[in-house]
Amino acid sequence: MNSAFEPQNELEQKLLAAQAGEIPGDTFMTELLQAQVFMPILEKHGIEGLQTSKDATPLTLTTEDDTQILILFTSPERAREFVRDYPGYEGGLLAEFKWVLEKVGTGLGISINPNWPVGLDMEPEMVEQLTQLGS
Numbered sequence: 001m002n003s004a005f006e007p008q009n010e011l012e013q014k015l016l017a018a019q020a021g022e023i024p025g026d027t028f029m030t031e032l033l034q035a036q037v038f039m040p041i042l043e044k045h046g047i048e049g050l051q052t053s054k055d056a057t058p059l060t061l062t063t064e065d066d067t068q069i070l071i072l073f074t075s076p077e078r079a080r081e082f083v084r085d086y087p088g089y090e091g092g093l094l095a096e097f098k099w100v101l102e103k104v105g106t107g108l109g110i111s112i113n114p115n116w117p118v119g120l121d122m123e124p125e126m127v128e129q130l131t132q133l134g135s
Helices: 010-019 025-034 076-083 097-104 124-134
Strands: 036-042 060-062 068-072 092-096 108-112 120-122
Touching: 010 025, 025 097, 025 124, 036 068, 036 076, 036 097, 068 097, 076 092, 092 097, 097 124, 108 124, 120 124
Parallel strands: 068 108
Antiparallel strands: 036 092, 060 068, 108 120
16 A cells, blocks of 8 residues: 555655554654654735744644544645645645644644555544653
C-alpha cells in the first residue's frame, strides 16, 4: 500500500519507517516533537500563503463523537489536495510539532496527513501525553 508514497522529507521517512515497524513508536514520537509540520491556517484576508493575522485559526474537524481534530501535514505539498475542500485554508504555517502542541492546548486529537497512505491519527489522550513529554 505504501509503495506509491514517496517520502519527500525526513519526517515522512521516519513516519514510513515507524509504520513499517522499523523504528519503535516511542522513538518516532520523540523525534516527531522536534520535526517541522505544516498547519493549514484560515486566512480571511491578505496575500495568498502569507499569514498576517495574529489570531490564527488552524484547520480542525469534528468527529461524530464531538472530538476536535487538528489537521496537520508533513509538508505544504501534502496539504494541497485536502484543503481544496476547505476554502481559505490554502495558506499555513510551518512549525515544530512541539510548538504546535504548546499553542493548541489540550482536548484536541491530531491527524497528520489525512487521506494519505502514510499518516498518523492521535486521540486527545495521546496528544496530552506527548504535550507532557515535550515540556
